[in-house]
Amino acid sequence: EAQVTQNPRYLITVTGKKLTVTCSQNMNHEYMSWYRQDPGLGLRQIYYSMNVEVTDKGDVPEGYKVSRKEKRNFPLILESPSPNQTSLYFCASKLYARSLNQPQHFGDGTRLSIL
Amino acid sequence: GESVGLHLPTLSVQEGDNSIINCAYSNSASDYFIWYKQESGKGPQFIIDIRSNMDKRQGQRVTVLLNKTVKHLSLQIAATQPGDSAVYFCAESSRGKTSYDKVIFGPGTSLSVIP
Numbered sequence: 309e310a311q312v313t314q315n316p317r318y319l320i321t322v323t324g325k326k327l328t329v330t331c332s333q334n335m336n337h338e339y340m341s342w343y344r345q346d347p348g349l350g351l352r353q354i355y356y357s358m359n360v361e362v363t364d365k366g367d368v369p370e371g372y373k374v375s376r377k378e379k380r381n382f383p384l385i386l387e388s389p390s391p392n393q394t395s396l397y398f399c400a401s402k403l404y405a406r407s408l409n410q411p412q413h414f415g416d417g418t419r420l421s422i423l
Numbered sequence: 424g425e426s427v428g429l430h431l432p433t434l435s436v437q438e439g440d441n442s443i444i445n446c447a448y449s450n451s452a453s454d455y456f457i458w459y460k461q462e463s464g465k466g467p468q469f470i471i472d473i474r475s476n477m478d479k480r481q482g483q484r485v486t487v488l489l490n491k492t493v494k495h496l497s498l499q500i501a502a503t504q505p506g507d508s509a510v511y512f513c514a515e516s517s518r519g520k521t522s523y524d525k526v527i528f529g530p531g532t533s534l535s536v537i538p
Contacts, residue, residue: 312466343528348431348530349530350512350528350529350530350531351467351512351528352528353526398466398467400466408454408455408516408517408518409455409472409474411457411459411469411472412469412526413469414459414466414467414468415466416464416465416466417464417465417466
C-alpha cells in the first residue's frame with residue numbers, strides 16, 4: 309500500500325532533550341516536506357526536500373533540522389526542543405519536485421508535547 | 424482523536440443535503456488549487472484539485488468551483504453522508520521565488536453531518 313509513515317505517533321518529552329521524528333514513503337517520491345499544524349494557523353511548512361541531499365527552509369524552520377540521505381526517508385530533528393514546538397506534525401510527499409500540479413500525500417501525524 | 428483547530432468555522436448539514444464549503448485564497452498568482460479532507464486522528468487526504476485555467480471540476484459527489492476574479496474557491500459535496508464529517512481545507516500553489524512549489528494552506532472548515 310502506498311503510504312507515508314511517521315514515527316512516533318505520539319511523544320511527550322522535556323525541554324532540551326533531542327528528538328527525531330522519522331518519515332518514510334514507499335512511493336519513490338522526489339519531494340518531501342514537513343509541516344506543523346496549530347489551532348487557528350493551519351498547516352505551516354517547516355522544511356522541504358526536492359531530492360536526495362537537497363533541502364531548504366520553509367516558513368517556520370527555526371529550531372528544526374532535516375536530512376535527506378535516502379530518497380525514501382526524511383527525518384525531522386529537534387536538537388533542543390522547547391515548549392513552543394508542541395504541535396501536530398505532518399510529513400508529506402509528492403512524485404515530482406518540479407511539477408506544480410500535484411497534490412501531496414500526507415502521513416497520519418505526530419503529536420509532540422514538550423514540557 | 425486529534426484536534427486540528429479550536430477556532431475553525433463550522434458547518435452543520437443534514438444527512439442527504441448538499442454541502443458547500445468556501446475558501447478565500449490570497450495570491451492572485453496561484454495557479455493550482457487543492458481541497459483536502461482531514462478526519463480526526465488522520466493526515467489530510469486529497470479530494471479534488473483544479474488548475475487556474477478552469478472554473479469548475481467534478482469528481483465523485485464533489486465539485487470544485489474557482490472564481491479567480493474574487494479569489495474564491497468552493498467545494499460542493501452532494502448528498503452529504505456521515506462519513507463526510509471532517510475538517511476540509513483548501514490549498515493554493517504557485518511558483519515560489521526560490522522553490523518550485525509554494526503551497527499555502529487555509530485554516531479549514533469543520534463539517535458536521537447530522538444523521
